[in-house]
Amino acid sequence: MDKIKQNSPVLFYFNHSKKWLVKISKKESLHTHIGVIKHSDAIGKEYGSRLVTNKDKYVYLLKPTMYDYVMKIQHGTQIVYPKDIGYIIARAGIESGQKILEIGTGSGSLTSCVASIVKPRGHVYTFDVDENFMKIAEKNIKKAGVSKYVTQHNLDLKTVKKMPLADMDVALIDLGDPWIVIPQVRKMLKGSGSIFAICPTMNQLEKLTMALVENEFTDIESTEHVLRTIEAREGKTRHSFQGIGHTTYLCYARKAFFGRESKEPTKTKTTTKPAKKTAKKTRKKSS
Numbered sequence: 001m002d003k004i005k006q007n008s009p010v011l012f013y014f015n016h017s018k019k020w021l022v023k024i025s026k027k028e029s030l031h032t033h034i035g036v037i038k039h040s041d042a043i044g045k046e047y048g049s050r051l052v053t054n055k056d057k058y059v060y061l062l063k064p065t066m067y068d069y070v071m072k073i074q075h076g077t078q079i080v081y082p083k084d085i086g087y088i089i090a091r092a093g094i095e096s097g098q099k100i101l102e103i104g105t106g107s108g109s110l111t112s113c114v115a116s117i118v119k120p121r122g123h124v125y126t127f128d129v130d131e132n133f134m135k136i137a138e139k140n141i142k143k144a145g146v147s148k149y150v151t152q153h154n155l156d157l158k159t160v161k162k163m164p165l166a167d168m169d170v171a172l173i174d175l176g177d178p179w180i181v182i183p184q185v186r187k188m189l190k191g192s193g194s195i196f197a198i199c200p201t202m203n204q205l206e207k208l209t210m211a212l213v214e215n216e217f218t219d220i221e222s223t224e225h226v227l228r229t230i231e232a233r234e235g236k237t238r239h240s241f242q243g244i245g246h247t248t249y250l251c252y253a254r255k256a257f258f259g260r261e262s263k264e265p266t267k268t269k270t271t272t273k274p275a276k277k278t279a280k281k282t283r284k285k286s287s
């Protein structure tokens with residue numbers, strides 16, 4: 001039986017729009033419009049149990065999933081949402097043990113989800129140029145419990161001469177001008193490795209697709225993923241009035257060798273440490 005203890009993560013669930021993600025701490029109480037929820041009352045209870053507030057309302061004590069962490073993430077930037085992350089993972093075949101390159105850590109939403117899939121033997125190497133966003137991401141990744149499987153680098157791959165990584169299984173790009181880093185990403189990816197770019201506008205998709213073709217990528221596909229919730233109730237089931245509008249488009253492709261065999265030098269060992277020249281700029285935040 002999975003019982004709640006001091007420091008256990010818990011989602012106090014009242015309804016779809018009222019839920020609170022906490023780490024249980026004996027002395028703390030949560031003051032809400034449905035009453036006070038004392039953390040200590042949750043200790044010793046099984047996940048899934050109910051807890052009554054001082055206003056005689058109740059919340060369920062749910063074990064948070066990665067979805068809950070992402071939906072409650074501290075936003076430093078726009079984030080990638082689970083509706084897109086699910087497709088990214090399925091389409092790129094992301095699985096346990098893989099090495100993932102990510103450019104544009106942002107708030108660490110995509111980073112955390114992907115790390116939870118590639119762990120325990122895989123790893124996410126993520127790059128950003130903004131120290132403030134990196135700090136927010138570091139906290140979010142820690143909260144999601146996947147710091148061990150993520151290394152954050154403060155480095156701009158647009159300008160590096162020597163690539164800090166090699167033999168990556170998948171590359172994920174989420175920055176304004178993804179087409180600029182395609183040549184660098186190509187050098188770090190395995191043959192037939194997958195690339196996904198997150199593009200909020202169609203103009204980005206166009207420029208990116210041109211760069212992908214120029215850099216010998218195949219199986220290029222652009223998609224948009226629309227999630228509609230249904231309110232299912234006896235005799236009056238219908239779409240809900242509220243919903244997420246446009247978030248982003250996704251662009252997928254795979255590294256190929258057009259009309260020739262691979263001429264790229266085969267690397268057997270992954271360089272997980274940054275190249276000498278960039279070492280000063282690069283911080284290993286967690287390992």
Ligand SMILES: C[S@@+](CC[C@H](N)C(=O)[O-])C[C@H]1O[C@@H](n2cnc3c(N)ncnc32)[C@H](O)[C@@H]1O
Binds near residue numbers: 079105
């Ligand atoms: C939209 S956010 C990424 C959000 C992230 N995918 C998430 O799910 O939380 C874009 C990020 O790209 C970063 N960025 C911009 N230019 C960059 C570059 N040249 N190299 C690395 N990161 C860059 C920004 O600092 C910002 O944090």
